[in-house]
Amino acid sequence: MNASAALIERYWASAQARDWAAFAALLDSDVVYEVPQTRERVRGRQAYVAFNAGWPSDWDAEVLDVIADGERAFSRIAFYPQRQDRSQMQEGLTVFDIRDGLITRILDYWPEPYAAPQRAWAQVERY
Amino acid sequence: MNASAALIERYWASAQARDWAAFAALLDSDVVYEVPQTRERVRGRQAYVAFNAGWPSDWDAEVLDVIADGERAFSRIAFYPQRQDRSQMQEGLTVFDIRDGLITRILDYWPEPYAAPQRAWAQVERY
Numbered sequence: 001m002n003a004s005a006a007l008i009e010r011y012w013a014s015a016q017a018r019d020w021a022a023f024a025a026l027l028d029s030d031v032v033y034e035v036p037q038t039r040e041r042v043r044g045r046q047a048y049v050a051f052n053a054g055w056p057s058d059w060d061a062e063v064l065d066v067i068a069d070g071e072r073a074f075s076r077i078a079f080y081p082q083r084q085d086r087s088q089m090q091e092g093l094t095v096f097d098i099r100d101g102l103i104t105r106i107l108d109y110w111p112e113p114y115a116a117p118q119r120a121w122a123q124v125e126r127y
Numbered sequence: 128m129n130a131s132a133a134l135i136e137r138y139w140a141s142a143q144a145r146d147w148a149a150f151a152a153l154l155d156s157d158v159v160y161e162v163p164q165t166r167e168r169v170r171g172r173q174a175y176v177a178f179n180a181g182w183p184s185d186w187d188a189e190v191l192d193v194i195a196d197g198e199r200a201f202s203r204i205a206f207y208p209q210r211q212d213r214s215q216m217q218e219g220l221t222v223f224d225i226r227d228g229l230i231t232r233i234l235d236y237w238p239e240p241y242a243a244p245q246r247a248w249a250q251v252e253r254y
Contacts, residue, residue, distance in 0.1 A: 005196065034254070036218060038243035041252045051248040065222060067201045069132065072194045074201040076222065091163060093220050093236060095192060095203060109220060111238035116165035121178040125168045127161070 004068035004098050008075050011096075011103065012063050015052060024049045028102040035108050048106075058083045061092070071098050079110075131195035131225050135202050138223075138230065139190050142179060151176045155229040162235050175233075185210045188219070198225050206237075 001009070007026060014022035024045055033042040033051070042048045060083040065076040073096040078089050090110055097105035116126070128136070134153060141149035151172055160169040160178070169175050187210040192203040200223040205216050217237055224232035243253065 002196065035243075037238050037240050039240075039254050040243050040246075041254050042248075042250060043252070047248070047250045051246070051251065054247045056247045065199065067194050067196045067199045067222070069129065069194045069196050072192065074194045074222075091236075093238070095194070095201075109218075109236070109238040110241075111164050111220070111236040112241065113164050113166075114237075114239065116162075116167050119167075119178075120181045120183045121169075121174070123169060123174045124178065125170070127166050127168050 002068055002070075003101065004070060004073045004096075005066045007098060007101065007103065008066045008068060008073045008096060009063065012061060012075065012077065016061060018053070020049050020053045023052065026103055028099065028104040031103055031106065033106045033108065035110075037110060057081050064091075068098075072096065073098060129195055129197075130228065131197060131200045131223075132193045134225060134228065134230065135193045135195060135200045135223060136190065139188060139202065139204065143188060145180070147176050147180045150179065153230055155226065155231040158230055158233065160233045160235065162237075164237060184208050191218075195225075199223065200225060 011026050027045045029045045031045050031048055033048050042051050060080040062078040063075060064078055067074045075094045077092045079092045080086060081088055093109040095107040096103050138153050154172045156172045158172050158175055160175050169178050187207040189205040190202060191205055194201045202221045204219045206219045207213060208215055220236040222234040223230050
């Protein structure tokens with residue numbers, strides 16, 4: 001595993017452990033977090049740690065993919081808003097910028113199910 | 128740029144050029160394409176090329192990110208369903224599996240805008 005992939009694994013492991021000191025140590029002091037779907041933004045390590053530490057539910061996350069290439073990384077998680085309720089799952093896709101071993105920017109996506117459109121090509125299965 | 132990142136750049140460049148022979152040459156014969164949000168699946172190189180070649184609009188795509196790490200890659204694009212209408216843009220996030228220099232699996236996500244939820248932490252800006 002390369003160093004950037006290891007950084008992202010530590011990001012999710014420390015968040016899962018609610019170890020906010022370890023989590024904060026992975027972030028640049030000027031980290032910027034953005035949710036393009038809602039156009040929300042959180043600026044700075046302190047605010048971003050508080051945003052996570054104050055999350056109002058006992059969530060659980062399972063890391064499905066980490067892809068990292070030097071100063072860029074991507075992760076895909078299965079996010080359970082309530083740890084005890086495995087029927088509610090949301091996939092989370094995150095793009096990270098990394099500099100000097102710290103996370104400088106986080107783009108967070110939460111793609112929701114939607115109705116399959118009519119397709120021009122008939123050979124589309126449903127699973 | 129590593130070989131897997133170059134492969135993904137060629138994937139988007141050949142799709143953009145509607146060069147379906149070049150596009151097909153990047154795909155494993157057993158490639159599987161899936162849209163987790165709709166649970167749609169297309170199996171095999173021939174069907175997947177036809178699915179793309181038969182797309183019913185003159186779309187345009189701009190590659191925003193490519194992150195690749197050996198046998199895994201990720202891309203993020205700005206997708207314009209109608210080339211002439213720049214007011215309609217949809218971000219597309221795609222995860223690729225790669226083996227022997229060919230794409231074997233494609234997971235495609237289309238995260239839509241949604242209303243920002245109430246947040247426990249007040250320091251969330253809107254942009």
